[in-house]
Amino acid sequence: MAEAARASRPSLREHEKQLDRAASVLDLGTDIGFREVLRIFARVISTFRLFAGRIAAKLGFITVELAFRLLVAPWPGKVVVDHVILGMPIGDASGFPAYLAPAVLLLDGMGPVEMMLWVFLLGVLMVTVFGFTTSRGAGRSPSGAPTGASAGSSGGATALTPQGLGTLAQGHDIATQTENQANLGSGLMAGILGFIDFRVHLRLSQSMNHFLRTRVAGKLRSLPMTTLDDLRIGDSVYRVLYDTTSANMLLHGIALGLYSGLLGVVITLYIMFTYFGAAPEVIVLGMLALPIVFLFEFPFARMARRRGQASRASGSSTTSNIEEGMSNVLAVQSLGGNEREARRFRRASAESFKRFRTEWFLVLTVRQAFSLALMLGQVLFFIVMAGRVIDGTFTAGDYFVLTYYYFVLSATFGAWGFVYTEWQGYVAGMRRVFFLMDLPEERSRAGIELARIERGVEMKGVGLTYPDGRRALRNVDLEARVGEIVAFVGPTGAGKTSLAYMVPAFVQATEGMVSIDGVDLKDVAVESLRKQVSYVFQETQLFSDSIFENIRYGNPAATEAQVERAARVAGAHDFIAALPDGYRTNLGTVTSKLSVGQKQRIAIARGLLREARILILDEPTSALDPGTEAYLVDALHEAAKDRLVIIIAHRLSTIANADRICFLEDGEVRESGTHEELMAMPDGRYREYVSLQAGSQA
Numbered sequence: 201m202a203e204a205a206r207a208s209r210p211s212l213r214e215h216e217k218q219l220d221r222a223a224s225v226l227d228l229g230t231d232i233g234f235r236e237v238l239r240i241f242a243r244v245i246s247t248f249r250l251f252a253g254r255i256a257a258k259l260g261f262i263t264v265e266l267a268f269r270l271l272v273a274p275w276p277g278k279v280v281v282d283h284v285i286l287g288m289p290i291g292d293a294s295g296f297p298a299y300l301a302p303a304v305l306l307l308d309g310m311g312p313v314e315m316m317l318w319v320f321l322l323g324v325l326m327v328t329v330f331g332f333t334t335s336r337g338a339g340r341s342p343s344g345a346p347t348g349a350s351a352g353s354s355g356g357a358t359a360l361t362p363q364g365l366g367t368l369a370q371g372h373d374i375a376t377q378t379e380n381q382a383n384l385g386s387g388l389m390a391g392i393l394g395f396i397d398f399r400v401h402l403r404l405s406q407s408m409n410h411f412l413r414t415r416v417a418g419k420l421r422s423l424p425m426t427t428l429d430d431l432r433i434g435d436s437v438y439r440v441l442y443d444t445t446s447a448n449m450l451l452h453g454i455a456l457g458l459y460s461g462l463l464g465v466v467i468t469l470y471i472m473f474t475y476f477g478a479a480p481e482v483i484v485l486g487m488l489a490l491p492i493v494f495l496f497e498f499p500f501a502r503m504a505r506r507r508g509q510a511s512r513a514s515g516s517s518t519t520s521n522i523e524e525g526m527s528n529v530l531a532v533q534s535l536g537g538n539e540r541e542a543r544r545f546r547r548a549s550a551e552s553f554k555r556f557r558t559e560w561f562l563v564l565t566v567r568q569a570f571s572l573a574l575m576l577g578q579v580l581f582f583i584v585m586a587g588r589v590i591d592g593t594f595t596a597g598d599y600f601v602l603t604y605y606y607f608v609l610s611a612t613f614g615a616w617g618f619v620y621t622e623w624q625g626y627v628a629g630m631r632r633v634f635f636l637m638d639l640p641e642e643r644s645r646a647g648i649e650l651a652r653i654e655r656g657v658e659m660k661g662v663g664l665t666y667p668d669g670r671r672a673l674r675n676v677d678l679e680a681r682v683g684e685i686v687a688f689v690g691p692t693g694a695g696k697t698s699l700a701y702m703v704p705a706f707v708q709a710t711e712g713m714v715s716i717d718g719v720d721l722k723d724v725a726v727e728s729l730r731k732q733v734s735y736v737f738q739e740t741q742l743f744s745d746s747i748f749e750n751i752r753y754g755n756p757a758a759t760e761a762q763v764e765r766a767a768r769v770a771g772a773h774d775f776i777a778a779l780p781d782g783y784r785t786n787l788g789t790v791t792s793k794l795s796v797g798q799k800q801r802i803a804i805a806r807g808l809l810r811e812a813r814i815l816i817l818d819e820p821t822s823a824l825d826p827g828t829e830a831y832l833v834d835a836l837h838e839a840a841k842d843r844l845v846i847i848i849a850h851r852l853s854t855i856a857n858a859d860r861i862c863f864l865e866d867g868e869v870r871e872s873g874t875h876e877e878l879m880a881m882p883d884g885r886y887r888e889y890v891s892l893q894a895g896s897q898a
Contacts, residue, residue, distance in 0.1 A: 232624075232631060240630050244450050250411065254404040255455055261397040262460045268330060270467040274604040275300055276319050278597035284312045284319075286596060295595065297475060331391030405448045412444040416633060422641040425706045426667055439632050446629030453623055461612045468609050476602055479588050485581045486609035489574055490616055574610065581606055642705075647725040653732050653813035655717045656681040656844050657703055663711030664698055664867075672698040673867045676712070680860070682813060685836060685845045687855035689886065690864035696848045697738075699864065700816050703846065704733040734812035738819040738848075740799040747776055748783040750802055754810035766809035769835040771828045772801035797824050804832065808839060815839065816846045821854045829853060852893055861886065 232240075248255060275296060282288045282295070290308040293301040307315050417440050423431075472483050585602060588594045594602065657680045664673040673695045680686040688696040701707045702714050705726050714721045721729065734754060742750050751766060752758040758766075763783065767773040775798055779785045787794075794802075804820055817836075821829040833854060836845055840859075849855050856875045863871040863878065863886040870885050871878055878886040 232627060236631070237624075237627055240627050240634065241450075241454070243634060244447055244630055245454065247408070247412075247447060248451060248455055251404060251408055254400060254407065255451075257400050258397070258404060258456060259459055261393065261400065262456065263463065264393065265330065265397070266460060266464050266467065270464060270471065270605075270608065271297070272300070273326070274601045275304075276322055277600045277604070278595075279304070279307065279315060280319060280597075281600050282595050282597035283307070284315050287312070288595070295598070297471070327391060329391050329393055331394040405451075408451060409445055409448055412447055412633065413440055416440045416444060416636055419637050419639070419641065423639055424642050425701070427639055436636070439636055443629040443632045446626035446633070449626045450623060450630065453626075457615075461616060464608060465612055468605050468612075472602070472605055472609070476594070476598070476605075478593055479584070479602075481584055482581060482588075482602060482606065483609070485577055485584065486606050487613055488577055489610040490613035492574070492577070577610060581610075642726050648719060648723050648728075650716065650719065650724050650728040650732065653682060653717055653844075656684070657814070658715050658718075659702065659709075659712065660715075661712035662702065662709045662714055664695075664702070664707060665710045666707075671867060673702075673709075674711075676867075676869050678862060678869060678872075680844055680846065682844045683840060683842070684859040685840045685847060685857075687847045687849060687858035687861045688864060689849065689855055689861055689889070691889070694864040695867040696864055697818060698867075699862075700735075700818065700846060700848055703814060703816060704730050704735055706735075732813040733816065734807045734810040734814070735816045736803050736807040736818060736820060738822070740796070740803045742787050742799060742802060744787060746781075746784050746786050747779075747802060750787060751783075751805045751809055753806055754812075758809055762809060763805075766805040767802075769808055769832075769839070770801045770805035771824070771831050771835075772798065772805050776802075797828070800824065801828070801832075808835075812843065814844045814846065816848075818848045819850070820847060821849065821851060826853070833857060850893070852890055863889065 278295070283290055290304060293304040293308075296304045307318060310318075420428075420431075420436055420440070469483070472486075476482065581603075585594070585599055585606075589596060589599050657678070659676050659678040662673060662676040662678075663671075665671050676699065678699075688699055690696055698707065702709060702721075703716075705721050705724070708722065716724070716729070743753065748760070748763055751763045755762075760783070764773060767776055767783075776783055776785070800820070800822070801824070804817065807815055807817065821832060824832065829851075830853070836847070837857070839845060847855060847858065855861055859874070860872060861875060861878055862869050865885060871881065878884055879890065881887055
């Protein structure tokens with residue numbers, strides 16, 4: 201067992217190195233400097249402008265709840281302690297704020313029972329409208345969470361804080377917290393105003409997260425194919441679903457938490473200096489929380505960012521591992537790779553949890569150190585305040601009120617220091633989102649709007665080198681006219697697909713010029729080009745929808761008759777009609793039961809139905825039987841009467857009747873002509889290719 205454990209360690213270390221390399225490619229490393237943090241903050245705040253109305257409404261509720269909670273809520277407790285329990289006379293109400301004096305004077309001369317009745321009625325009003333009582337503390341930290349006594353109490357208000365009914369049941373790792381963060385709603389109030397406040401916050405959180413998810417998902421669809429080839433699907437899914445919620449948490453902290461914290465501090469200091477200025481040391485003790493927490497927290501900020509970034513990169517690796525395993529499940533099962541894939545996933549999952557434990561060990565260590573320092577300040581406060589009550593400076597009721605304000609002040613100042621470190625994980629998440637959003641996208645609308653294609657495609661001196669340095673094409677001269685069938689033929693890796701990708705501008709020529717009707721494609725709006733080009737890929741791609749909707753995906757306005765006609769041309773109608781639900785069969789439930797050839801014919805029907813002037817078919821007959829292939833080839837000749845049909849194929853039976861055959865080798869068009877013309881060349885490369893194919897079939 202020990203030897204097995206030792207043997208497994210190198211693989212885990214190697215897996216960690218692979219994760220770091222992946223992070224370097226897709227996340228520009230795991231280190232985030234202070235300047236970049238400020239830039240990320242600025243970009244997130246700029247997003248807040250899109251939701252200014254709802255943010256303003258939320259800030260309005262915060263203002264109302266804090267004003268009432270700090271200016272009014274603590275003082276009934278002083279009435280109960282000093283004038284009900286201890287029986288002290290109210291007199292001129294000099295121990296109360298001036299704005300409350302008229303209301304307090306109404307109680308002068310009343311007995312203890314009457315006073316308690318009025319306090320009780322006030323409590324009922326506070327619970328009904330605001331959802332809190334005189335015993336609850338007040339304040340909100342810069343992260344948006346309640347502070348002071350309210351942070352440790354239970355009741356109406358906390359039911360709507362991030363620890364109460366405003367959140368979903370959750371675990372603690374990043375992925376399982378995501379749905380809660382996407383639907384975050386909180387408020388210090390409950391009652392009538394608290395219900396409205398919560399709904400405003402919930403709509404705000406959901407709107408922001410919906411906006412970001414939609415933007416990032418749309419960005420992925422707009423990326424060039426060369427970029428998409430470098431992105432792992434699982435990692436992209438992780439960024440869309442899990443990383444985007446970081447904006448909600450930063451909104452909760454930056455826009456809401458800092459505002460409420462600042463407002464709470466201003467009101468609290470005003471009350472303390474105005475009515476308890478005789479004990480300035482008490483105020484100083486409350487304010488000491490800020491430098492104490494910065495002393496403990498700030499040095500760990502960079503480490504927290506690195507750990508947060510590493511945790512997210514590792515989590516996305518686990519997601520990618522699941523996606524790859526499911527995408528290749530047939531290969532895994534047929535090659536006996538179940539145990540190997542299980543080991544891969546165990547390593548990825550274990551690494552993800554390990555990274556998360558490291559991140560939270562740091563967070564908990566810092567929190568514990570801060571809590572100890574804050575508790576020391578509380579002990580000093582109790583000692584000083586008790587002395588002030590004993591020497592008669594303050595009454596017992598004052599002790600109650602001042603304790604309330606002390607907790608608000610110390611907790612808010614403490615949160616200001618702690619929250620910067622708390623935000624680092626969300627900064628790492630937004631960095632991953634912005635990295636994706638900053639990738640260059642295709643020119644979908646910019647450029648010339650291409651008119652209806654009348655002549656065809658022309659290439660002059662075209663060359664293509666992919667971003668990774670691979671040379672795909674060189675010195676290609678080609679002309680393909682509307683009304684023709686043009687076949688690209690050649691050995692594997694000759695550049696056939698790369699050449700076809702030039703036509704719909706999936707890739708851009710790095711040398712020479714590709715033009716349609718004389719217009720350089722570099723100057724054409726890609727969207728207007730692709731409206732007139734239909735590409736049927738070699739790897740059949742069908743959607744989890746009905747066969748009917750799959751066929752008319754590129755032409756949503758097509759009628760049932762048009763869909764059926766396209767299916768007949770593609771040789772798909774008979775097997776579709778034989779299915780229990782016919783064209784309404786949902787491919788999400790029976791795709792695995794369709795043969796490769798059947799799926800291919802559905803894809804061909806989809807391409808034929810689209811009203812495109814150029815139809816490109818990549819290996820359209822590779823999975824078809826000879827009879828269906830012959831039927832399809834005849835149908836393509838009919839379709840080519842009013843469009844250009846480009847076929848990429850290896851099978852002689854598919855290409856022999858093409859109007860022109862382009863034979864490619866090593867990225868160059870070596871020969872071009874009809875089948876008869878190319879076969880007439882004694883030492884022709886096409887002739888040799890056909891001979892080899894005929895010999896292998898024999």
